[in-house]
Amino acid sequence: MSIKLQLALLLASLLTTVFVTFCVVRFKMNVKYGIVWILWALIILFLSIFPFILIGFSDLLGVQTASNTVFLITIFLAYALSFYLFMKISKQNDEIKNLTYEVAKLSKEIKEKNRNE
């Protein structure tokens, strides 16, 4: 892996960690969700400091250059993350549906009660 790529990864992961931490501290993001991004940045940081892991992994898979392995890993992580988001959205969708029903039912019951009084 070229020293340039290594430095770029190092810089990007450091900036990501700082940015995410900043967001969490400034209450723009829930810690629970911030952790995923911090972990991601830490993995990239780790790989840029110890590039032999990446190189060994590339050899193992028969990938020609280490940078392609970086792509492979990040694309996979991006997929995993977007799937996780889909699951969250779908769950929240259902929760919103339940809340919508409860709100509609309560407002109906309140109106009926007021009418009867």
Added chain:
Amino acid sequence: MKTLIIVPAYNEEKNIPKLVESLNNYPYDFLIVNDCSTDNTKALLVEMKLNHLNLPNNMGLAGVTQMGFKYAYDYGYNAAIVLDGDGQHKPEYIEPVLAKIEEGYDYVVGSRFKEKKQPWNLRMVGSRLIQSLIRIKTGTKVTDPTSGMRAVGNELISEFARSMNFVAEPDALTYALHAGFKVTEVQVEMDDRNDGSSFFSNPFNSMRFMINVCMSILFIQW
């Protein structure tokens, strides 16, 4: 048997008075679920003092129908029948459909083509495709899988009230068949819409509906 007629309604201010007039001839409770209409439906429902739910946000037909099932479940109804608010489903078929529930069926579909021949237009080609998928999956021949007029017994009310994946009619039908519920069809007639335009007049919507339904039948409903 305590029976609820569920009427999903989205912008149906023109159709509701007529529908309610005919529904009043039947001894069943009905619930109009107003899916956050943008016209005067809400005011009309209050003014006519109809039993209704006003949803605070727009959930789409499947969501609205599920709200109806939730209501039926919460208030202890033993049977529920879905009747669209747009006047397509004729109230005179409520009795024959409910009669089958009384006989002990769990899921009764009001089919347009049980005894009559199904025409060949684009929409019916879609319907036939869904029919063959359901047949492959469950081994049962159904004649009108997309019919929105259906009645549901006690057990399925509670399942539909709680599950997130019985969105469209064919999905629910496939589930009921696959899970071994007693399913049957009753011949009904449906009108063309009295007023308003259909969701399926947009080809993109039709395409998306077909893809969703096919994937759901094949991979999701077990």
